[in-house]
Amino acid sequence: MSEQRMDWTSHPAHVYPDYKSTVLRGPTKPLVAIDHTLSELTGPVYGHDSIGPLDDDLTKNGMRNGEPLGERIIVTGRVVDENDRPQPNTLIEIWQANAAGRYIHEVDQHDAPIDPNFLGAGRCVTDDTGRYRYTTIKPGAYPWGNHDNAWRPNHIHLSLFGPSFTSRLVTQMYFPGDPLLDLDPIFHGTPEGARDRLISSFAIDVTEPLFALGYAFDIVLRGPNATPVED
């Protein structure tokens, strides 16, 4: 059994000084390459039994006394491996800021309003074809302390386990045409040729008339090394 290694032409290095907190937190000694064992080729299994009925609708799962404010969006795509094989029954965990750019997290002190009807956390699971879909509010941009007048582009945080311990992925999905992307050291920490993979595309075929704009975003996880035999 053999698995793809971490692709360092796709993933950011541990220390990227333009993103200041990497300087004291990113490992600096060389990573130790080890042969894969059962410990790496297994991993936590979370699927349909892990989610509640409203988990895939962030416009509903935080409601207290009304609808959350902001632009409703639908995000969909496929989770596949590097051979384009669909990854069914795979959990995606989702968290994000509200439309005003404020996280409900108590550490977030950005002076923008909390939306009492928006939590900003959700989950969904891929179907038999690897497709996922969730409904949410488009997150706002927000300022952060990395450098003078620093603002994060609009983004949604995503977390996936995939089929094994090696396929663990935590990432962020961005939106097309966002002028803040050019100025964002977190986005730019990604190798140049791989950055576009983090940007969703507007999709009119996902857009629902009179309801919500649609965005498409595929997620590619690490997978088996050899091209698998068709089964």
Place this chain on the structure above:
Amino acid sequence: MARRFQTPSQTVGPFFAYGLVPEQYGYRFTSIADHAVAAPTTEGDQIRIIGQVFDGEGTPIPDALLEFWQANAHGRYNHPADDRKDNLLDPDFKGFGRIGTGTSAEASFQIDTVKPGAVDDRQAPHINMVVLMRGMLTHAFTRIYFSDEATLNAADPVLAQVPEDRRATLIAKRDEALSGSVYRFDIHMQGERETVFFDI
């Protein structure tokens, strides 16, 4: 078959708690995993692992997210790829835990679990870890071994791939002063004692 390229990693950021460990931090959302990797009724030796995560200046990090993946007391993973019938599967033991370092005054973590058995007849008991935090654009992989398994550790094929002078960073120390089976495992992101992180 079309070749696709891996979606790049991005940082978990400072605000993951209400999405990934909501119950630990008191948010109105369910958690899929927490510090209790095993239940008190899970078969095996009940152990507790405590520790802190330190940055390059030796300051404890209060916004790290730690994940734990382990075999059960028989050395069997609860996953389809581990189909060894001679190691007993415990269907109630998933083997996964998750904790943020933001809910204790000392920015410490504590997990309760059972000591994993030796895996595949060759590896010493160990727990696999993912370390994530603001300031890490890509997560890091490491392993926890146990100080009271010196013989098995000496024969472990993964430890053998680690430079000898760095192996100690992967070994949780059993704390004899505390009652029960408590191990301490600190993670140093940088510096003299930088924890070994794996390229897997």
